[in-house]
Amino acid sequence: MNTKYIDLINQTFDFPQDEFKVDKGQLHFHDIDLMQLTEQYGAPLKFTYLPQISNNIMRAKKWFADAIEKHDYKGKYNYCYCTKSSHFKHVLNEALKNEIHIETSSAFDIDIVERLKEEGKITNDTFVISNGFKRAQYVTNIARLINNGHKNAIPIIDNYEEIDLLSQEIDGKFNVGIRIASEEEPKFEFYTSRLGIGYKNIVPFYKSQIANNKKVELKMLHFFINTGIRDNAYYWNELLKCLKVYTSLKKICPTLDSLNIGGGFPIKSSLAFDFDYEYMVDEIINQIKLTCEEEGVDVPNIFTEFGSFTVGESGGAIYEVLYQKQQNDREKWNMINSSFITTLPDTWAINKRFILLAVNRWQDSYERVLLGGLTCDSDDYYNSEQHMNAIYMPKYNKDKPLYIGFFNTGAYQETIGGFGGLQHCLIPSPKHILIDRDADGNLTTQLFAEQQKSEDLLNILGYGIENKDTRIKIASLSENVT
Template identity: 45%
Template structure:
């Protein structure tokens, strides 16, 4: 049903606090982090993927600031270390941006042998340096272990390889001729993930101490530096579970310190910090950080043990808010007078596949027509798949957008899409129904404050797809 109110901007201000943060409207056009999206569309057309790099460093700086602030306030004597997870978005422009900032106590977390090639490349270019640390997570294949040891022999001593399975320690024992820094991943409690009864990652609590005593404590090839707890978003969604896991790992840390593990000086709480996926997003980062640090501080004080350094591995938090997808409404459908459909000139499978696979919610806003009437709509992609859609089931609240004027363009944006979408969506590879991947624009800020635009990837052409298919 079309609204009686004839101004979408007024409607949105009544529903949310708006404008806010990265979003503002000027002359009935949407601006994203100060970027005039209408001008971007004029220059590059749609569909379009955007990566806004300054948002990445802004979020890293925010985390460093808040952790250091809380540590200072409670006289916490450990240091904070920030790791970025390559699996979230492993593009060169992202890794170059954050590493060239030369943050103190900054490093990279990797999870496969192919990541080793990325580190080799960055090290060769002096972008990743010996001052950066490297956390090696994931299942350790033979190639992965060989790659880790090769980096170590080349002088990258600031590597901590995380033992995720008990047999990994035997593989390192056979192959390593130097003393390695290692961490051990502690298995989290059951039922944090809604579809799993047990975690398959890490060493279980009941096996942990015997594994350590037998294989690590008196082994001259290993230096236990870190205990690893992968928090993840499911853990942060439940404060009680979160506190239990933090208490568990810090109690184990204290036991090991008292048992003579002198090299152990750090814990890694993994990732899980959220990003802004709705206009009513409300997460108290500082309060959460305080709870983490305070739990650790109080337990260590009680046990008379020196507090550990704290590592985090924030992926989604780091890059999600740097991304956006811009598309055009190229068709309308209203067959039963009950459901209005806008059809886009791209597919959700090709751009933000998490929408189709996991009912992921993003911020959806119009680029133009902010002064027009509006109505509740469904959005359909170009494929013939009935999962290629976005509506109130995915967006929780009704999806309300401005009317499309006849013979005039309506542009829509999906915002904060910078995490995992490219790696899950077969970036520049085969897409569902052979819908091409959109062009990809990188935006940074020059020293004079103006925007710098770079076309990273052109829209897929028929020849590229046919070549993949063997034609």
């Protein structure tokens, strides 16, 4: 009878997989011995495996290159990284090794772009695509970037006032794109995205604000839907509607030469994940070419803005099971030494699921459990996997420590969780490890951030040492008033 945890995984999935294997009862991720990593740095910990960032970028570039060659497509492909997925310097440094471009979403993003230019990581030839609703500081920063010579900066117009706002601060002629306000999936809470300009209004908007404006040149149409790139009727219908707008604009706007299809490539969230990336890229290129041929216009250059796809599969988190609580005859709670709300906030906010596997004790028998975090919040739990309505882990044994890993967590979790700041119930952020390979292919590790300490949080809250002089002054003033 197969009762071991490794038997369960082998029976349920096609296992081992490219990034996962088991050696002597312990899990390896991209040939990283996770128990050795845990013994060296302790748990809880987060890690980023940097080579996977480059790996995914090169995979996507190859899919597009192959499709462009197959269909004799005359446009070029440009891979942009969506910085909001992870702004960390080590992420940008790795991504920029692969001749990519940048997509920004806020004013401070431009400060990062300028810093990267100072360091020689990007040049004026790098496209900087600026999305989002543009408040005053964002407009000012975009204008500064363009005025300083970055002619490949393309602000994407999100509302009717942005042309005028940008024109007031940018010296000379500049390029823009227009974002389409796509219609949301029928089951969504509202009908049309708050971002961009409606399908029917784009051509009139171009005619009224851009066509006769000698200072502005339209270069790009931007298309993105909230559910991302999926092989379903909704996605293909929205793409075709976008292409109708593009061909209509192209006929009256010769300078329009680029189509940005946004991001939204899914990442692996289960060992049962199956997505045919090559087919999707091939069919997108095919549909764009067919539509343009039917309408008698040149095909556009293609831009994508992959964020989660770029960085998501590089990240992981490892926790230790501290204790098991048997709350009734059916529910066993394995309590981890951290919090899901604070370290993996998407599990709480949008019920997102990541790949979850035991790190050690794969040769032990298993049991059904629930996972609980340390906060005193009833929502701080993780109770099921995407492939089954349950979690199975090696049986709890207080004399045999159990470590568990969540994988492909590299996108959004640090920024949504407020990296380096206050956490719910003052649960400290775990230490963060960077994992790379040297020129010979050997693994290297580096401590990027220590686990938060009490004084870190006390400083934020106003109890810290640097606030001592201020407190003394306030106390002195109070005494004088008295």
